[in-house]
Amino acid sequence: MLPDLKSTFSQVFTLNGVSGSNMYPYFATSLIDQTVPLMSIVPYSLPSISDPNAGDTGSVQSVIDVATNALPPFVTLTGTPALQIVNIAPNLIGHVGTYNMKVVITDTTDIVPYTFKIIVTNLAPKVTSTIPTDVTVKFGTS
Numbered sequence: 356m357l358p359d360l361k362s363t364f365s366q367v368f369t370l371n372g373v374s375g376s377n378m379y380p381y382f383a384t385s386l387i388d389q390t391v392p393l394m395s396i397v398p399y400s401l402p403s404i405s406d407p408n409a410g411d412t413g414s415v416q417s418v419i420d421v422a423t424n425a426l427p428p429f430v431t432l433t434g435t436p437a438l439q440i441v442n443i444a445p446n447l448i449g450h451v452g453t454y455n456m457k458v459v460i461t462d463t464t465d466i467v468p469y470t471f472k473i474i475v476t477n478l479a480p481k482v483t484s485t486i487p488t489d490v491t492v493k494f495g496t497s
Contacts, residue, residue, distance in 0.1 A: 377464040380406040380413030386458065386471035389443060393451060393477045396444040404437060404460055411462040415439040421455040427473070445475040 382402040391397045404413035414436035420427050429450050434440040445451070454473040459466055 377411070377462070378407040379465045379467050380404050380411070380460050380462045381467065382460070382469060386469050388472040388474065389441075390474045390476060391443045391445060393445050393448070393475060396442070399441045399443060400434075401439045401441065401458065406462050408462065411464075412437060413460050413462050416459040416461045416466065418456060418458050421457050421470075427454050429475075430473070443473055443475075448477065450475050451477045 381404070383405050384402040386402070387399075389397060389399050401415065404415070406413045415432075416436075418430075418432060418439065418441060419425055426432070427450070429443065429445040429447075431442045431444075432439055433442060441456075452475055454475070456471050456473055458469045458471070460469065461467070
């Protein structure tokens with residue numbers, strides 16, 4: 356038979372947190388790429404912004420096309436800094452293409468970039484009847 360062995364161990368330790376640390380603001384859901392046909396108007400509401408720090412609120416600082424460092428000419432922003440709506444209204448053939456957009460959100464301390472794409476498509480006209488392969492034109496008859 357084994358003897359009843361009991362041992363006691365104690366250790367005092369202290370957990371030190373980082374005082375004043377700030378956590379990044381973030382979008383509540385992922386940004387979604389937007390495919391927009393030419394001559395359409397599409398409002399895209401950016402997701403709400405969350406910030407885990409008490410008292411901090413996140414807001415959109417900027418929305419730009421990465422290639423030009425500016426908004427495309429057919430994009431406007433409306434809403435509030437906390438809830439931006441990206442209005443997409445391409446109306447020129449030159450607007451067709453893919454735009455890599457950068458959205459920067461911020462709180463009192465941090466700046467956080469996010470990305471999404473705006474893809475402007477040009478839908479070919481639809482033929483609604485059969486195109487004749489041979490046409491005869493007679494002049495001088497009624």
